[in-house]
Amino acid sequence: SQKIEQNSEALNIQEGKTATLTCNYTNYSPAYLQWYRQDPGRGPVFLLLIRENEKEKRKERLKVTFDTTLKQSLFHITASQPADSATYLCALINQAGTALIFGKGTTLSVSS
């Protein structure tokens, strides 16, 4: 079965630094991958989608890469701010094409 892993449960960085979160998947090759942000007590909010033929995608201070050879996506937040503190989830379509599979998330804490 498909597996998706976010390597770190928690990541602590200082304000202004670049945060890098990792998402690895196994057993198949998804057509695309999504990243979501979740704040405590709230539902996830969509951030970015990257397709298998795209190496990199950017949105303001966010950058996502997708390496289909390594079966890995990296999510970067540049010039991080305390307001970026949240849990970040990666998600990809299952092989049957019927559902999104979510990673367990990485909780980012940005200290000032």
Added chain:
Amino acid sequence: NAGVTQTPKFQVLKTGQSMTLQCAQDMNHEYMSWYRQDPGMGLRLIHYSVGAGITDQGEVPNGYNVSRSTTEDFPLRLLSAAPSQTSVYFCASSPSPSETYQETQYFGPGTRLLVL
């Protein structure tokens, strides 16, 4: 637009009781789904629907029923609650089943359920 709404926000049940978690969206989305989120387990899909009258099981469907009589509503029913169903439940929707997984999923605010 209100987006995806869920009621109640919080519920306490006794083992064996039944209840329905409500979910509604006003974006005319065809695809709707229910997830549960548990510490250390991430989001897991319970049931989903690609349109009115069509539902299917996700990863963890046991103990839950769904129906989709309208595009707007997708209620989740617990027939006989068990402590293992203590969780946070999220409803989500997206525009079109043919494009579903290339579209963002819009999540509701969640329902916190405690089963004693």
